[in-house]
Amino acid sequence: MDGSNEDILATETFVQQAMDIIMEDVVRKAGDTRGKVCEWRSPEDLKELLDLELRPDGEAHARTLQRCRDAIGYSIKTHHPHFFNQLYVGVDPYAMVGAFITDATQPSQYTYEMAPVHSLIEDVVLGKMMELMGWTEGGDGIFNPGGSMSNMYAINLARFQHCPNIKELGLSASPRMVLFTSEEAHYSVVKGAAFLGMGTKNVYMVPSDQRGKMISVELEKQIQAAKLEGAVPFMVLATAGTTVLGSFDPIEELADVCEQHNLWLHVDACWGGAVAVSSRHKHLLAGIHRAKSVAWNPHKMLMAGQQCSAFLVRDKTGLLHRCHSADASYLFQKDKFYDLSYDSGDKSVQCARKADVFRFWLMWKALGTRVLELRVDRALDTARYLTEEVKKREGFRLLMEPEYANVCFWYIPPSLRNIPESPEFWQKVHVVAPKVKERMLKKGSLMVGYQTHRDKVNFFRMIVISPLVGPTHMDFVLDEIHRLGADL
Amino acid sequence: MDGSNEDILATETFVQQAMDIIMEDVVRKAGDTRGKVCEWRSPEDLKELLDLELRPDGEAHARTLQRCRDAIGYSIKTHHPHFFNQLYVGVDPYAMVGAFITDATQPSQYTYEMAPVHSLIEDVVLGKMMELMGWTEGGDGIFNPGGSMSNMYAINLARFQHCPNIKELGLSASPRMVLFTSEEAHYSVVKGAAFLGMGTKNVYMVPSDQRGKMISVELEKQIQAAKLEGAVPFMVLATAGTTVLGSFDPIEELADVCEQHNLWLHVDACWGGAVAVSSRHKHLLAGIHRAKSVAWNPHKMLMAGQQCSAFLVRDKTGLLHRCHSADASYLFQKDKFYDLSYDSGDKSVQCARKADVFRFWLMWKALGTRVLELRVDRALDTARYLTEEVKKREGFRLLMEPEYANVCFWYIPPSLRNIPESPEFWQKVHVVAPKVKERMLKKGSLMVGYQTHRDKVNFFRMIVISPLVGPTHMDFVLDEIHRLGADL
Numbered sequence: 001m002d003g004s005n006e007d008i009l010a011t012e013t014f015v016q017q018a019m020d021i022i023m024e025d026v027v028r029k030a031g032d033t034r035g036k037v038c039e040w041r042s043p044e045d046l047k048e049l050l051d052l053e054l055r056p057d058g059e060a061h062a063r064t065l066q067r068c069r070d071a072i073g074y075s076i077k078t079h080h081p082h083f084f085n086q087l088y089v090g091v092d093p094y095a096m097v098g099a100f101i102t103d104a105t106q107p108s109q110y111t112y113e114m115a116p117v118h119s120l121i122e123d124v125v126l127g128k129m130m131e132l133m134g135w136t137e138g139g140d141g142i143f144n145p146g147g148s149m150s151n152m153y154a155i156n157l158a159r160f161q162h163c164p165n166i167k168e169l170g171l172s173a174s175p176r177m178v179l180f181t182s183e184e185a186h187y188s189v190v191k192g193a194a195f196l197g198m199g200t201k202n203v204y205m206v207p208s209d210q211r212g213k214m215i216s217v218e219l220e221k222q223i224q225a226a227k228l229e230g231a232v233p234f235m236v237l238a239t240a241g242t243t244v245l246g247s248f249d250p251i252e253e254l255a256d257v258c259e260q261h262n263l264w265l266h267v268d269a270c271w272g273g274a275v276a277v278s279s280r281h282k283h284l285l286a287g288i289h290r291a292k293s294v295a296w297n298p299h300k301m302l303m304a305g306q307q308c309s310a311f312l313v314r315d316k317t318g319l320l321h322r323c324h325s326a327d328a329s330y331l332f333q334k335d336k337f338y339d340l341s342y343d344s345g346d347k348s349v350q351c352a353r354k355a356d357v358f359r360f361w362l363m364w365k366a367l368g369t370r371v372l373e374l375r376v377d378r379a380l381d382t383a384r385y386l387t388e389e390v391k392k393r394e395g396f397r398l399l400m401e402p403e404y405a406n407v408c409f410w411y412i413p414p415s416l417r418n419i420p421e422s423p424e425f426w427q428k429v430h431v432v433a434p435k436v437k438e439r440m441l442k443k444g445s446l447m448v449g450y451q452t453h454r455d456k457v458n459f460f461r462m463i464v465i466s467p468l469v470g471p472t473h474m475d476f477v478l479d480e481i482h483r484l485g486a487d488l
Numbered sequence: 489m490d491g492s493n494e495d496i497l498a499t500e501t502f503v504q505q506a507m508d509i510i511m512e513d514v515v516r517k518a519g520d521t522r523g524k525v526c527e528w529r530s531p532e533d534l535k536e537l538l539d540l541e542l543r544p545d546g547e548a549h550a551r552t553l554q555r556c557r558d559a560i561g562y563s564i565k566t567h568h569p570h571f572f573n574q575l576y577v578g579v580d581p582y583a584m585v586g587a588f589i590t591d592a593t594q595p596s597q598y599t600y601e602m603a604p605v606h607s608l609i610e611d612v613v614l615g616k617m618m619e620l621m622g623w624t625e626g627g628d629g630i631f632n633p634g635g636s637m638s639n640m641y642a643i644n645l646a647r648f649q650h651c652p653n654i655k656e657l658g659l660s661a662s663p664r665m666v667l668f669t670s671e672e673a674h675y676s677v678v679k680g681a682a683f684l685g686m687g688t689k690n691v692y693m694v695p696s697d698q699r700g701k702m703i704s705v706e707l708e709k710q711i712q713a714a715k716l717e718g719a720v721p722f723m724v725l726a727t728a729g730t731t732v733l734g735s736f737d738p739i740e741e742l743a744d745v746c747e748q749h750n751l752w753l754h755v756d757a758c759w760g761g762a763v764a765v766s767s768r769h770k771h772l773l774a775g776i777h778r779a780k781s782v783a784w785n786p787h788k789m790l791m792a793g794q795q796c797s798a799f800l801v802r803d804k805t806g807l808l809h810r811c812h813s814a815d816a817s818y819l820f821q822k823d824k825f826y827d828l829s830y831d832s833g834d835k836s837v838q839c840a841r842k843a844d845v846f847r848f849w850l851m852w853k854a855l856g857t858r859v860l861e862l863r864v865d866r867a868l869d870t871a872r873y874l875t876e877e878v879k880k881r882e883g884f885r886l887l888m889e890p891e892y893a894n895v896c897f898w899y900i901p902p903s904l905r906n907i908p909e910s911p912e913f914w915q916k917v918h919v920v921a922p923k924v925k926e927r928m929l930k931k932g933s934l935m936v937g938y939q940t941h942r943d944k945v946n947f948f949r950m951i952v953i954s955p956l957v958g959p960t961h962m963d964f965v966l967d968e969i970h971r972l973g974a975d976l
Binding site for chain 2 (some may be wrong): 008010011012014015016019022023027028030033038040043046047050052053055056057058059061064066067068070071072074075076077078081084085090091093094096097099100101103104105106109112113114115116117118119120121124125128131134145146147149152156166167168169170171172174175176179186187188190191192193194195197198199200201202211242243244299305306307324326327328329330333335336337338339342344349350351352353354356359361362364365366367368369371386414429434437438441449450451452453458459461
């Protein structure tokens with residue numbers, strides 16, 4: 001490690017060998033159903049196996065390569081066609097290559113000087129995403145580390161626009177400001193409100209209907225009530241594609257309410273934004289052209305790789321910059337010789353910022369918008385197939401008709417099928433999903449999430465994304481859940 | 489793109505070819521001084537060259553591979569031995585391989601279920617980092633997307649500990665809380681205070697001495713003054729390795745003041761934390777064992793690749809979890825079959841979280857702590873060599889003796905060398921660095937930052953990190969600046 005030529009050659013060989021392992025153990029296995037989805041080990045056993053301790057001395061390349069193999073081997077196979085556990089699955093191969101390139105070249109997106117290629121690409125991709133939102137006049141935006149951050153950006157911008165003094169004086173000098181979201185919204189809204197100093201109790205939870213959609217009449221009532229309390233309503237966070245049910249809030253109706261009360265409408269479309277590329281499904285976002293801001297994570301349905309998360313704001317007056325600027329003299333020199341409008345750093349609340357946009361752009365270039373559309377349509381067709389199968393098959397009960405790629409259902413083992421639907425019945429159903437989940441992890445055959453929701457006992461939430469899965473995989477899921485749970 | 493075997497094979501070939509490009513155009517060129525540091529193009533020219541537009545149709549693999557080559561070609565060569573522009577440089581090859589693996593496997597660190605390997609690794613690495621801080625009792629922590637975020641974590645924890653009601657009720661129900669940092673602190677403190685609703689004016693800037701170190705007597709005065717104003721002091725953010733000068737605040741002294749006033753002491757050691765691995769230099773952090781929290785970015789001096797940023801908190805009561813938990817039912821089910829203490833998601837303000845720790849761990853395993861130490865020592869030796877050369881050479885003026893890897897100096901072209909040091913002289917010196925910077929970018933021979941600082945006109949700030957650079961590269965820097973600026 002003294003920088004000699006021998007060292008350099010040895011290191012190059014190591015990198016080459018590690019790349020070969022990635023090809024062999026990840027890329028070539030991506031679509032393969034023969035291997036396991038996971039090699040479950042308890043934390044205690046896995047610690048023993050991996051020898052994680054950091055020591056004064058380094059290790060030989062052979063040992064490090066084995067560590068690479070082990071890390072891959074004991075990680076969840078998020079590319080596996082039987083992985084349906086989260087709102088993402090693996091990564092598109094073009095996006096993966098894009099990620100490798102940014103990891104190898106290490107641009108940081110504060111200035112054009114440090115990220116010329118990526119600054120331009122970010123502008124183009126944000127522009128295209130805004131076009132898909134129907135923002136004919138354009139706007140502004142920034143890629144950032146995740147949808148939770150995007151929602152925080154929205155809250156910060158909305159309150160800043162409502163009361164610009166907050167940036168300098170803080171909230172202790174402001175009245176009690178409240179924001180509204182639905183009970184179905186992602187928990188990051190509440191987390192973000194706490195982090196931003198708003199307080200979790202100042203997030204008003206608007207009831208949603210049976211389909212999981214925010215009820216605009218209830219929103220109206222809560223706004224009135226908040227005003228009577230002397231609080232200051234300033235924004236509504238709607239959701240396009242909720243985490244559990246995949247529901248879409250009625251954006252047009254909410255936009256009407258927001259316009260009437262002069263509230264900022266933000267749409268958390270992290271999960272559902274992808275339907276914007278599909279002519280068959282984009283109606284789910286109807287009204288999003290009226291939102292003031294949108295969060296959309298291409299790393300979810302579009303498989304652009306974690307984390308690839310865009311915050312879009314329909315403002316052309318530089319609000320994002322004014323809200324977040326700090327004018328650091330060592331980065332944003334005013335006497336640079338190029339057009340400073342390409343320096344995005346003062347729009348961000350970060351300093352260094354990874355070029356997450358690049359892999360999305362590379363993938364989009366390689367596939368074209370039409371293939372993105374085909375993929376979304378295909379995933380939703382597959383989710384529809386699964387829904388129909390759940391309805392058809394004995395022992396499966398659909399929670400509700402899905403709008404999107406979340407299919408929620410209970411598995412009722414044979415022993416419970418003839419019991420009347422009493423609270424006791426549901427308590428027995430409640431323990432089925434965790435037990436089946438434990439068995440699928442230990443067997444490594446399948447990964448599907450489960451959870452309770454409001455008054456509903458534990459059910460499975462299937463998320464269908466990958467273009468590599470279709471009806472046969474859906475059949476496998478239901479067959480496998482039955483195999484794992486038939487004796488319960 | 490229909491998921492057929494031919495598609496899959498073609499995609500594998502594409503990935504292989506792209507990996508070959510990364511080997512050829514990045515890895516094998518890392519230590520090479522023959523190529524340029526950058527291929528400067530104006531934004532307008534680069535847009536023309538790159539054809540960034542996103543279209544309905546995709547592109548052939550050959551075209552996509554060319555896009556990979558172009559993205560690399562027009563990006564800044566952060567690995568180049570003549571790149572000294574930021575507080576990071578390239579990425580260590582082991583860390584790069586680690587990044588590739590996480591990009592390929594896509595773990596997300598909310599639960600042990602989804603990131604078994606990485607959850608355990610995070611515990612081990614955080615533990616080791618805390619050990620290096622001298623926290624004999626251990627503590628807690630989390631990797632997150634950058635030092636700005638870490639500083640925000642610190643502010644949020646400190647205010648929550650001071651007044652737990654803030655999480656629920658927000659700051660509008662709290663008195664005016666103020667925090668203290670030095671004029672030399674990173675701008676993320678002010679940005680973070682704004683984002684968290686504290687208000688930029690509630691960040692009190694404590695003067696620092698000529699070496700850039702916060703003056704503890706001034707801190708004491710400001711705390712008293714704030715209390716007289718009726719404000720509520722709750723924390724001090726010290727810096728270990730400031731952005732511009734590389735100064736280290738006197739942590740012991742500040743800890744005394746904090747203990748006396750019961751304030752949370754956070755140390756932003758994003759840049760300087762790396763000296764903890766060096767027995768020669770760790771004295772710079774003396775007193776950090778008394779800090780309540782520390783931010784340390786291994787992606788800076790230790791070259792772990794962006795972004796690799798640890799927030800450490802000396803608390804064992806679960807403060808981090810209590811402060812940030814939201815108990816999302818779909819992720820943090822209470823009826824899971826394994827030990828839930830490995831689910832880190834509710835410590836985080838994000839939901840999905842990249843496994844940034846893995847590449848740091850892999851690199852640390854491969855190199856061992858001793859090589860990390862050698863690298864830090866070597867970088868500081870090289871910075872010392874540069875300092876002595878600056879002092880020796882005609883036409884170069886040192887701003888101040890460096891403590892760390894930041895070497896700040898002016899270049900005085902021959903035409904100005906015999907002018908007396910009047911305000912006019914300094915105004916002329918002021919325009920030298922931007923002009924030389926423009927020339928070095930356009931020539932592609934070197935990248936060094938420049939800036940003003942307080943009453944100082946534009947100067948160069950050299951940052952020395954890479955184990956591949958030594959005295960010959962330092963000589964090149966000074967020679968090249970002279971070549972570029974001799975006619976000014």
